[in-house]
Each structure stands twice: as C-alpha cells, then as structure tokens.
Amino acid sequence: MIKTVQKDPKFGIVIPVFGHSRLVSEAIISACEQETEYAYKVIVVDDGCLSPETYEGVHSLVHAYKDKLLYVRQKNSKLPASRNKGITHLRKLYPSIEAYLFLDADNRLQPHSLETYYTALTDPRNEESVGWAYPDIIQFGLTNFSDHYEVRLTSESYSVLRQLTANISEAGSMVSAKVFDAGVFYDESLVHGFEDWDFWLLCIEAGFTACRVRNSGFLYRRRPESMLTSSYRMNDYLKLSLRHKHKALYSIDTVLAAKFQEKPTYAYVAIDRETVHTFNDPIGPMIESEVGGFLEHFDSWKQDPQLHFIADLIFVGSKLCREIITSNLQLTRALFWELFIHEFSEAEIEIRFGAFPGIIYSQQPLEKCHLKLLKTKQVESEKKLSLILCYPFMRERIELLPSYDFEGYSFEGFNSDQKEVAGHTYDDEILSYWGPSTQKVEEELLEEFTEHEGLPFFPVTNQEKLLHVGLDFTAYYVANPSQIDRLKELLVKLEIHSVSFEYETPQEKEFLMRAFIGINQIDIIPFRVISSEIQYGYYNSSQIASYVPHVYSNRLISLGSGFKELYNFGSLIAFSAAGVLKNNETSMHVIKREKMPQSLVRGCSYGDSILAFEHVIQRLYLESEADYRYFNGKNIPKMKLTLLKL
Numbered sequence: 001m002i003k004t005v006q007k008d009p010k011f012g013i014v015i016p017v018f019g020h021s022r023l024v025s026e027a028i029i030s031a032c033e034q035e036t037e038y039a040y041k042v043i044v045v046d047d048g049c050l051s052p053e054t055y056e057g058v059h060s061l062v063h064a065y066k067d068k069l070l071y072v073r074q075k076n077s078k079l080p081a082s083r084n085k086g087i088t089h090l091r092k093l094y095p096s097i098e099a100y101l102f103l104d105a106d107n108r109l110q111p112h113s114l115e116t117y118y119t120a121l122t123d124p125r126n127e128e129s130v131g132w133a134y135p136d137i138i139q140f141g142l143t144n145f146s147d148h149y150e151v152r153l154t155s156e157s158y159s160v161l162r163q164l165t166a167n168i169s170e171a172g173s174m175v176s177a178k179v180f181d182a183g184v185f186y187d188e189s190l191v192h193g194f195e196d197w198d199f200w201l202l203c204i205e206a207g208f209t210a211c212r213v214r215n216s217g218f219l220y221r222r223r224p225e226s227m228l229t230s231s232y233r234m235n236d237y238l239k240l241s242l243r244h245k246h247k248a249l250y251s252i253d254t255v256l257a258a259k260f261q262e263k264p265t266y267a268y269v270a271i272d273r274e275t276v277h278t279f280n281d282p283i284g285p286m287i288e289s290e291v292g293g294f295l296e297h298f299d300s301w302k303q304d305p306q307l308h309f310i311a312d313l314i315f316v317g318s319k320l321c322r323e324i325i326t327s328n329l330q331l332t333r334a335l336f337w338e339l340f341i342h343e344f345s346e347a348e349i350e351i352r353f354g355a356f357p358g359i360i361y362s363q364q365p366l367e368k369c370h371l372k373l374l375k376t377k378q379v380e381s382e383k384k385l386s387l388i389l390c391y392p393f394m395r396e397r398i399e400l401l402p403s404y405d406f407e408g409y410s411f412e413g414f415n416s417d418q419k420e421v422a423g424h425t426y427d428d429e430i431l432s433y434w435g436p437s438t439q440k441v442e443e444e445l446l447e448e449f450t451e452h453e454g455l456p457f458f459p460v461t462n463q464e465k466l467l468h469v470g471l472d473f474t475a476y477y478v479a480n481p482s483q484i485d486r487l488k489e490l491l492v493k494l495e496i497h498s499v500s501f502e503y504e505t506p507q508e509k510e511f512l513m514r515a516f517i518g519i520n521q522i523d524i525i526p527f528r529v530i531s532s533e534i535q536y537g538y539y540n541s542s543q544i545a546s547y548v549p550h551v552y553s554n555r556l557i558s559l560g561s562g563f564k565e566l567y568n569f570g571s572l573i574a575f576s577a578a579g580v581l582k583n584n585e586t587s588m589h590v591i592k593r594e595k596m597p598q599s600l601v602r603g604c605s606y607g608d609s610i611l612a613f614e615h616v617i618q619r620l621y622l623e624s625e626a627d628y629r630y631f632n633g634k635n636i637p638k639m640k641l642t643l644l645k646l
Helices: 023-032 052-064 079-093 113-121 160-165 177-181 195-205 227-232 235-245 252-262 291-303 319-325 329-341 376-381 438-450 471-479 481-493 506-516 550-560 572-583 606-612 625-633
Strands: 011-017 040-046 069-073 099-102 130-135 137-141 149-153 174-176 209-213 218-222 266-270 275-279 287-290 313-317 346-353 358-361 371-375 384-391 429-433 465-469 498-503 523-528 535-539 542-547 565-569 587-592 617-622 641-643
Touching: 011 023, 011 079, 011 113, 023 040, 023 052, 040 052, 040 079, 052 069, 069 079, 079 099, 079 177, 079 195, 099 113, 099 177, 113 130, 113 174, 113 209, 130 177, 130 195, 160 195, 160 252, 160 438, 174 177, 195 209, 195 235, 252 438, 266 291, 266 319, 275 291, 287 291, 313 319, 313 329, 319 346, 319 384, 329 358, 329 523, 329 550, 371 376, 465 481, 465 550, 471 481, 471 498, 471 506, 481 506, 498 506, 506 523, 523 550, 550 572, 565 572, 572 587, 572 606, 587 606, 606 625, 617 625, 625 641
Parallel strands: 011 040, 011 099, 040 069, 130 209, 137 218, 149 429, 266 313, 346 384, 465 498, 465 565, 498 523, 565 587, 587 617, 617 641
Antiparallel strands: 099 174, 130 174, 137 149, 266 275, 275 287, 313 371, 346 371, 358 384, 535 542
C-alpha cells in the first residue's frame, strides 16, 4: 500500500450498513486498503442495525484502522438518510475533502479504485459541469460466467438522454464536493428504491453532468435478491414518480436540448469542406465538427447501433448544395420536414432550377446526383429513392453544383443483429453493455417529444405560434385574392411567424405560396387534403366532420406539436387533432371571422364544430360582438373569448 503523504483528507468513503454483518467487513477492508498518496477517511453509518455482529465487526476494524475509519450510529432511517448522514458528518469534520465515494456494505473496491475514480473526475479534458464519476461495474457473486468477471458498461460516454431513460450511474460513484456545496443531497423520502437515480436527476437539475470511470475496480455483488431487485418489482410506479417529481427534466425543452447535443435530428456533411453540421432545426443553432471524426462515429454506429447515437437524417453534399437548399428561409423547414416524412433508407437527389419549389419522385436514373440522404431510423427497410428537388432560386449557382458518387456514405456493413458490446479490458474480464439501448431511449423517451405515429414533429425552435388555414379558406382566398391582405394582417396582429395551409389543387398551393414568399420570417408549410376523404356526422343537428383520415390528423399533430400554440383558421381537420395536441402541450386557439366562407367543407357548421370541441380549445378569437354573445350564451366562459378586430 502506498503511504499517504497528505495530512488533510482529500477523499471520503461513505459505507451505510443495515444487516450484512459479515459482508460489511469485506467492504470496509477494501475501502481502507486503497493505494493512494492522498489521505482519506472512511465512515460507516450504522442505520440502526439489529445484528450485534455488525457492531462488533465494525468496531474491531475501527481499532485496526484508527487513523482512517469512523463509525456513527443512528436510528433506522433507511439508505438515503444514511448516505446523507455520512456526507454531513465528514463535511463538518473535514472541510478539506474534495470528493466522496459511496460504497454499499455488500460491495467492494479494488486497491486502485480511489485513485482511478479521482483521476477520471478531475481529468482536465472534462467540462466544468462534471460533478460525479460513474464506474463500469465488475459483477461478482451471481454471474453468467464461472471463470471470469463480468464487467457491465452502462454508457460509453455520459448521456443525459440515457440517464433520463434509465439509471446509468451506479450508486458506487464518486461525487465532487461542489455538488453538496450546491445543496444537492439524497431525498430521504425515497425508501423503496431508485434513490440513487433520483439523486443523479437532482444533480442534472443543479447543472451537473458526469464522466465515465474505465477499469474502476468497483466490485458489485449480485445476489438473487436485493434492494435493487425488489425495486424493479415497483419499476413502473417508481419511474412514474420520478418523472412526476422531475417534470422540468422530462419537458420537451429539456429533452430536445439534450437531443441537440447527443442525438441531433439532422446532420449535413459538406464533403468538399471536410465539415459536418448537426442540428434539430435547419435554420436554428448548429454544432460544427470535422468529417473525419463524424465518419469514425458513423462506422462505430453501424457496428454497435444500440450503443451509439447518430443523427436521424444525414445529408451528404457540397457546401454550395447546403447553401442552395437553405437559401430561402421560408421554405427550408418545410423542405427538411417533407424529406424526413417519406419512407426510405437511402435517397439520391438532383437539384434543378424550377419555376416552383417541389419534390418530384423519379422513376428514371438521375442525370446528376447532387445530394445523398441516409435515413438511419429506417436503415433496415432497404428502400432507395431517386428524387428531383425543384428550386426557384439561385439558378446560376444550381448550374454550378458538382455531382458526387458519395463513396463510403452508405449502410454497407450495418450490424442489424447487434445486441451488446463485446470486448475485453483484462484477460479475466468480459465487457458487456447493460445501459439503455438506443432503441429504448427512442421508445421510452424521445418518441414522446419528437414524433407522432412515426411522423417527426416539425423542426422548429423559438417559434411559438402556427396559423393553420382550412381548406375552404384557401379556396376563398384563391377566388378573392384581394382578401389575402387581411390574412397577412392577422399574422401581424397575433405575432405569428409560421403559416400552414390546406390545399387540394396545385393552383391553390401555388397561389398561397406566391402570396407569402417574400414576407420576412414567415415559414410557409403546404398541407395537401382531399376533401372527399373526410366523412361527416352531426352535432346538435348540424353537420360536422366525424371522421378525418388518420393520414391527415396524424400529419397535423406532427406539424402542430413543434409549436406551443396552434391557431385554427377554418380547419375541421385541426379540430380532430386538438386533443392529442393538448396532450403534447400544444394549445389550440380558434379564430372565427364574422363572415365565414359559405362553402365551408361541404356545408359543415364551423360554429357547431367549435361547440363540439370547446373542451380542448384554449381561446376563441371572434370578430363580431354578436358571435361573442352567441358563444357565451352557449356556455363558453368569457375567459376563453376574445374580440379580435381586423
């Protein structure tokens, strides 16, 4: 053992005990026999253990390690309170302690553990926010191998997304003193399990992250029955309790911020500039990196798709190509969303100058390939598309676009059968992955905030409001083009910067797109609808839409869920999506003009549709006082009604 040379302790090891009268001695000895040049203290917190053997065993070791080992006893208060007791006791006696390692009474440390943990925690390459170091876990006791240690990796590098999905940080982690300085401690009310997972979530809320400890020497005794296996029987209840307690962490803003850092929706590889930009919003914040590192990560993902995150949609092309497809900010988000919606694994795109923007599916080989798309979420479909993207801008630059063969950018070599990480750290250890898989993170966390029925949410950040124009209003404006200025006035009055409109004919689409192109900071999103596919029923003897095809309602849900507020302007489809949108934290506001188009979707009553869906409407904007009195008389409370003069 290396002789300590520092007088004031640098570390504290906290060992709670209740029972484990024989095993706790092994834990204490392993903690007290650490090979380190630093002074440290070990504290055993006796949580009112009823076994006299525990007291006798610990006290015999206190004499053996009198300069290092402390013992305190408290009435039975459960595990979280015991850990807090050990922390506060050491902090009061030894303010010099910089980090605390937690060791349960039935686990052990190898002699190098303390130094290895601290080296990882204080690595100069770490971010300032790193507050704890979590270990690879060496299993012993009940294992799958008779002659090897089984080492369990929970996350190759620290991931907030994985930490929100499952607990990737073993209780036997080292925590910096700055975490406790920030007032973060264990919640003593959590006595049925997952108290350590809750503690890490509290750390994230306080602004801390973590780092991994490779070859930590942390030995976890796996037994057929333990507090952890008992908590798994209450898994669903405990997870729901954690999500309820940490609502801010499980909010769309927090999850999407973590996704932006770890698993962005899009990646654009500029192969002529050796740069990669990753982003969730094509005209929002981006992270730039080098192509070489991205390709290494891409190859790692292909080999271990359950261990590595990758962007959902990868664009590969020239820098000029990216500039062209993002040159008109009004159309960029809608273009990226439209490409994401279609089902394919790989697509090749030729960009042509056209009088009107649009995507054409080509049955013939492309003349040139300017851009390649890889859709990683559908890699196993093996469906390949050829697309022509018509763009009415930058004609001279489009003609300069280079064509590529995109060698190396494919799913060739993808390991669809990969289940766990195989490998070795030592001759007597087998490494396997036991953290939440990429698929589990998708299913249990991300899908709730990023898609609906497989359709991705519209890729928008910092845009709070969407105006959705119904089919008959579109037809009305085409027939009365002078009235379009009143619609533009409405956008200004309500401070709305994104507009989607239902259309049935190419002429309707072209009219409204031309009407809005050129208006600064307005997203334009066409929404195709076939009116004959909508079925009708009755509410209060008035005809309303009783069945909207799922393809329409689901698409509107995926569109509207990207915003905080959706303003429904004459759309019966929007009513069918209102309930799900409300669950997705998108509020529905309805605008009723004094004079609605007479042909409103085959004679349906817009007013009675409002009454039918009143319970999911946040606010009703009315142009006339007569309508205000009418809807208030129909028991819609005044707090939901607002007069809007245009």
